[in-house]
Amino acid sequence: MRTILITGPGGSGRTTVAAATALAAARAGTRTLLLGTDRCDTLGAALGSPTGPAPRQVAPHLVAWRPDAAEGFRDDLAALQERASSVLDLLGAARLDREELTPLPGAGELAVLRALRDAVLDDAHDLLVVDLPPAPHALALLALPEELRRYLRRLLPPERQAARALRPVLGRLAGVPMPAGSLYETAARWDVELAAAEAVLADRDTTVRLVAEPGPAGADAVRTAVLGFALRGLPVELLVANRVLPEDAAGSWLAGPVAQQRKALEEWQDHHDVRPVAHLGRDPRGPDDLGALAVPGVAAARPAAPVRWPVTDRIAEDGVLVWHIPLPGALRDELDLVRRGDELVITAGPFRRIVPLPSALRRCTVAGASLREGELRIRFTPDPDLWPRAR
DSSP: OEEEEEEOSTTSOHHHHHHHHHHHHHHTTOOEEEEEOOSSOHHHHHHTSOOOSSOEEEETTEEEEOOOHHHHHHHHHHHHHHHTHHHHHHHTOOOOOGGGOOOOTTHHHHHHHHHHHHHHHOTTOSEEEEEOOOHHHHHHHHHHHHHHHHHHHHHSOGGGGGGGGGHHHHHHHHTSOOTHHHHHHHHHHHHHHHHHHHHHHHSTTEEEEEEEOSSHHHHHHHHHHHHHHHHTTOOEEEEEEEEEOOGGGGGSTTHHHHHHHHHHHHHHHTTSOEEEEEOOSSOOOSHHHHHHTOOOOGGGSOSSOOOOSSOOOOEEETTEEEEEEEOTTOOGGGEEEEEETTEEEEEETTEEEEEEOOHHHHTEEEEEEEEETTEEEEEEEEOTTTSOOOO
């Protein structure tokens, strides 16, 4: 299944573009699932047909779905209470009823990730279009699987489960139940679910489309978003310039905005695959308006496969290994690089990512780094004490 993630600055019309993209694909005969992430039914407003927490057919070949964070949260917490029943009884804790449970912050994000995983595993569709939140929130959402798995590995290392046979003995000696077994089982289940969501994002058929209005504010937001997605290893295949004013309006009071949009489009086209979408003169609503937008089709992206990172191909230069990391839009003053053990902490603007080093680079020391042509190049020198010696 191909997955298209659509986001952009707040108010840029990303939901409308997502709905139009999905509808165009469905009209071309592609079995399409449109996944909404907004608890308010803005997606239904764009489609002219309400959506809901259950998948709903809104047009031929098109199904829309908004995950229900509340129901998933109730199920997870009820299951957790059941697994931890012995500890709760020991502490004299009163259990919570399903009817009194309301989602906590973060439950919505986890519900979206689970829905993303389930949608890709479902063979009923060929295309998944995801209407993500505004770009800053979308980036935080897409970082969750990797970050949460990292936390789980640090707090509950899987190798410690080897001592599982000793827990009954320790429990009898201490005279209290030992919850470690269920705790590790829960952590393992979460790790599997997060790994499945992470695999969807890492798939070569998963790409990002940014939606923005051409102009100074949109240009700044696009540069920041492209950098954030590059740091996550997600390629931006298209930049959809939304609500583009007609050139024949340049003689009216719109001459200033038209010139401003023209300048922004020219600058974007130097660095991105830009697809303009004309302003309809009204807020699009319903299938007819979505069709009139003429958004880029599913096959509109450039055929060349995008480069993901961490790049596994390392180039040796005079005995030095160079790790190439694409970071388009990065500024030298906004970059920071720290090695911590077998991990590399990379900060680019407001974003940070901690990545494990490939096995070969773990036996090297960092010799320096440079930013050239939108690419971070980190140089590693083999450590004689760790690098295998030739006999």
